Amino acid sequence: MAIERTLILCKPDAVSRGLVGDIISRLERRGYLLIAMKLMQLDGERARAHYAEHKDRPFFGDLVSFITSGPLVAMCVEGESAVDGCRQLIGATNPLSADVGTIRADFAQTIGRNLVHGSDSKASAERELAIFFDASEHVSRKHDLERWLKDS
Numbered sequence: 001m002a003i004e005r006t007l008i009l010c011k012p013d014a015v016s017r018g019l020v021g022d023i024i025s026r027l028e029r030r031g032y033l034l035i036a037m038k039l040m041q042l043d044g045e046r047a048r049a050h051y052a053e054h055k056d057r058p059f060f061g062d063l064v065s066f067i068t069s070g071p072l073v074a075m076c077v078e079g080e081s082a083v084d085g086c087r088q089l090i091g092a093t094n095p096l097s098a099d100v101g102t103i104r105a106d107f108a109q110t111i112g113r114n115l116v117h118g119s120d121s122k123a124s125a126e127r128e129l130a131i132f133f134d135a136s137e138h139v140s141r142k143h144d145l146e147r148w149l150k151d152s
Contacts, residue, residue, distance in 0.1 A: 014072075
């Protein structure tokens with residue numbers, strides 16, 4: 001059992017479409033805990049840092065432009081195998097290829113407007129969480145986690 005933390009972003013399209021509550025609900029029903037969350041408008045510098053691994057790709061500018069186009073909700077999510085589990089819940093990058101029942105299959109229409117970001121590895125999660133949250137912003141949910149693990 002590996003308790004992990006991962007970054008989940010409800011991108012500007014999720015916020016504008018009023019889907020943040022549905023996304024949070026799915027995470028919580030799966031047993032993940034929110035230990036930090038904020039509504040924010042991302043600036044270009046932070047967006048470029050977030051998407052740094054794509055800086056040499058032709059779509060980098062579009063990524064930065066979209067993620068800064070409106071408010072987003074950033075979350076630090078904790079739980080057993082959170083990185084892989086949350087990515088499974090989110091679904092494939094292309095909503096048309098995503099498994100039925102995933103967030104993207106159920107709500108998204110295109111790769112460019114796919115509602116949610118989830119860290120793709122433990123290393124990415126650590127790097128990305130540091131971009132969006134200070135450690136002081138994390139709320140301890142140890143008691144909730146222990147209770148959930150005991151009950152499952």
